[in-house]
Amino acid sequence: MTTLLLHLSDVDEAGWTERYREALPEVRVVRRDDDYDPARVDYVFVWKPTPEAFDGLSGLKAVLSLGAGVDALLKHPRLPQAPIVRFVDADLTEKMSDYVVAQVTMHQRLFTRFCRDQRARRWTQIYPPAASNTKVGIMGLGALGADAARRLLGLGFGVVGWSRTAKAIEGVTNFAGEAEFDAFLAATDILVCLLPLTPDTTGILNYEMFGKLRRKLDGGPVIVNAARGGHQREADIIKALDDGTLGAASLDVFEVEPLPAASPLWGLDNCYVTPHIAAISNIETGVRYFSAIIRAHEAGKPLPNVIDRARGY
Numbered sequence: 286m287t288t289l290l291l292h293l294s295d296v297d298e299a300g301w302t303e304r305y306r307e308a309l310p311e312v313r314v315v316r317r318d319d320d321y322d323p324a325r326v327d328y329v330f331v332w333k334p335t336p337e338a339f340d341g342l343s344g345l346k347a348v349l350s351l352g353a354g355v356d357a358l359l360k361h362p363r364l365p366q367a368p369i370v371r372f373v374d375a376d377l378t379e380k381m382s383d384y385v386v387a388q389v390t391m392h393q394r395l396f397t398r399f400c401r402d403q404r405a406r407r408w409t410q411i412y413p414p415a416a417s418n419t420k421v422g423i424m425g426l427g428a429l430g431a432d433a434a435r436r437l438l439g440l441g442f443g444v445v446g447w448s449r450t451a452k453a454i455e456g457v458t459n460f461a462g463e464a465e466f467d468a469f470l471a472a473t474d475i476l477v478c479l480l481p482l483t484p485d486t487t488g489i490l491n492y493e494m495f496g497k498l499r500r501k502l503d504g505g506p507v508i509v510n511a512a513r514g515g516h517q518r519e520a521d522i523i524k525a526l527d528d529g530t531l532g533a534a535s536l537d538v539f540e541v542e543p544l545p546a547a548s549p550l551w552g553l554d555n556c557y558v559t560p561h562i563a564a565i566s567n568i569e570t571g572v573r574y575f576s577a578i579i580r581a582h583e584a585g586k587p588l589p590n591v592i593d594r595a596r597g598y
């Protein structure tokens with residue numbers, strides 16, 4: 286009998302197990318504390334696996350990642366060689382685009398400026414630009430970035446994108462690779478980071494790059510990071526938000542999570558903090574997605590959305 290082991294931290298492992306048992310009656314679904322032979326586990330479904338999570342799993346056909354991002358998983362000291370399948374899901378994508386649209390629209394309408402005026406009881410009529418006069422630059426045009434681009438285009442925003450390899454998304458001006466990075470930044474008023482965290486992208490949101498963004502939006506350029514905290518240098522963001530290099534920032538992810546209470550980011554009136562909730566994996570669609578993958582693979586089909594370890598995503 287095929288065996289699926291769940292190893293989830295910080296999420297409702299019991300709930301996921303129950304749903305998997307309903308969805309896959311032909312599969313033995315077990316949790317860490319159940320009685321099972323590790324050598325007979327075919328699939329392991331993980332989120333924040335502990336150091337011993339993979340010990341003894343010598344017959345694995347795949348590691349299934351509850352997260353869309355696999356940066357932490359790839360750093361696991363005893364990660365087995367089995368293929369890693371990541372989560373790619375319409376519900377997750379929709380929620381991420383909802384977050385991006387909400388933040389971008391708020392900044393395009395100069396929310397920070399009008400909040401400050403309200404607090405100061407100051408009536409100043411400055412006029413937000415039209416969406417069509419605002420350029421959103423999306424870093425990463427994968428499952429999430431491409432959808433966010435389409436949603437923003439639908440609202441009338443100008444959209445430019447940056448990816449490792451060239452992409453053709455109708456209506457999006459694409460820049461690719463390091464050579465075109467500065468041109469991408471120079472065309473961007475509101476920067477949205479939806480990159481995977483890899484050695485190449487670590488610390489990419491830093492003071493020097495903020496200085497290369499277009500300075501057309503009233504108050505200064507804006508960054509929105511919903512990817513990983515490792516992309517950003519928080520000391521640089523604080524400095525840039527203070528000296529006007531950046532007008533505002535929306536951050537869903539942080540160098541250290543939970544964001545420590547002592548972080549100055551909490552107290553800045555031009556920084557919008559959310560606790561890594563931009564797009565959370567949904568139990569219904571997640572179980573449907575991974576159950577279909579297990580069934581298809583048991584029937585001899587190849588695994589989809591397998592990450593490339595050398596690339597890091």
Ligand code: NDP
Nearest residue numbers: 353354425426427428429448449450481485511512563564
């Ligand atoms: P994908 O793998 O589908 O897309 C990644 C994109 O980034 C691709 O377009 C890729 O380029 C580009 N890219 C990778 N490396 C580079 C580089 N060095 N330079 C330029 N472009 C690069 O990922 P997803 O869209 O599914 O997810 C992105 C990230 O979002 C995840 O890795 C995760 O960290 C984060 N996330 C955050 C959530 C939250 O709640 N805050 C929820 C879910 C995900 P190319 O196409 O050329 O390969």
Ligand code: OXD
Nearest residue numbers: 351352353354564565
């Ligand atoms: C993910 C996340 O990668 O929730 O899926 O951050």
